Amino acid sequence: MIKINRRERDGVVILQLSGRLMGGPDAEQFQKLIHDLVEAGQLRVVVDLGPVSWINSSGLGTLIAAFTTLKERGGSLKLLGVSRRIEQILQVTKLNTIFELHATEDSVVASFGAR
Amino acid sequence: MKQPGGDTDEIRLELPSRLDMLSIIDKVVDGIADQLSFEDDDKDAIAISVIEAGTNAIQHGYGLDPSQCVEIVFRLTRDSLEVDVRDSGPGFNLSLVEDAGAPENLLKPRGRGIFIMRSMMDSVSYDFSRGGTVVRLVKSRRDGAAHEEPERNVPRDPAN
Numbered sequence: 167m168i169k170i171n172r173r174e175r176d177g178v179v180i181l182q183l184s185g186r187l188m189g190g191p192d193a194e195q196f197q198k199l200i201h202d203l204v205e206a207g208q209l210r211v212v213v214d215l216g217p218v219s220w221i222n223s224s225g226l227g228t229l230i231a232a233f234t235t236l237k238e239r240g241g242s243l244k245l246l247g248v249s250r251r252i253e254q255i256l257q258v259t260k261l262n263t264i265f266e267l268h269a270t271e272d273s274v275v276a277s278f279g280a281r
Numbered sequence: 282m283k284q285p286g287g288d289t290d291e292i293r294l295e296l297p298s299r300l301d302m303l304s305i306i307d308k309v310v311d312g313i314a315d316q317l318s319f320e321d322d323d324k325d326a327i328a329i330s331v332i333e334a335g336t337n338a339i340q341h342g343y344g345l346d347p348s349q350c351v352e353i354v355f356r357l358t359r360d361s362l363e364v365d366v367r368d369s370g371p372g373f374n375l376s377l378v379e380d381a382g383a384p385e386n387l388l389k390p391r392g393r394g395i396f397i398m399r400s401m402m403d404s405v406s407y408d409f410s411r412g413g414t415v416v417r418l419v420k421s422r423r424d425g426a427a428h429e430e431p432e433r434n435v436p437r438d439p440a441n
Binding site (some may be wrong): 167185188189190205219220222223226227231232233236250259260261264 | 301322326338387389392
């Protein structure tokens with residue numbers, strides 16, 4: 167099961183995931199959280215994948231659904247702490263052209279600009 | 282298990298059809314890829330691909346039915362690793378699988394598993410002939426050389 171730690175910094179919601187991101191009940195839990203954020207008007211979201219050991223195609227689908235949900239409401243979702251292994255999957259699926267990747271929290275928070 | 286002919290070791294794994302079992306696949310693949318001295322990128326590619334094949338078997342082959350069993354057979358040869366992932370589900374029509382790398386499909390939440398496997402392995406083939414689905418994944422060692430044989434427990438020549 168995926169674990170989600172939620173916090174905020176400078177108006178940006180940071181969702182730190184840990185464990186494995188592989189669809190199933192995890193996907194429903196994550197998508198519900200994204201919908202709740204959208205309903206609350208929190209549209210600047212970072213997903214920190216640093217502690218995620220691996221991800222499969224279902225997990226990618228979960229991230230894409232979240233990305234699309236936020237984008238449709240004028241928000242954005244960016245990724246932080248992508249491991250070499252996850253980056254390999256993003257490259258072969260060309261999703262590295264969709265998701266903005268950042269190596270540090272300072273960088274990703276700053277990329278949203280001032281509120 | 283050593284196969285007839287001598288140069289292939291075979292390892293069999295049977296797992297309940299549950300997504301949490303994918304972590305076991307990850308660990309087993311890591312150990313086997315280590316044994317064959319694959320480089321880190323190739324180890325990741327193999328693990329990602331076998332996890333994808335397992336995901337497909339569990340989700341699509343068995344519809345997440347935990348009473349079912351996914352069978353995985355690893356064949357370790359001198360030059361490559363061959364992995365069969367088998368489920369006895371209804372199978373699927375390979376010709377209907379879309380190109381997940383096409384621009385119009387990039388934001389679709391599903392349909393990337395086979396694309397990922399094909400991108401990361403040297404060969405991916407399917408066999409639906411025996412009921413269910415067997416996906417065969419093959420990764421060759423990059424240098425094409427035989428892997429180092431693990432040290433055998435053989436009596437030493439006392440003269441050495």
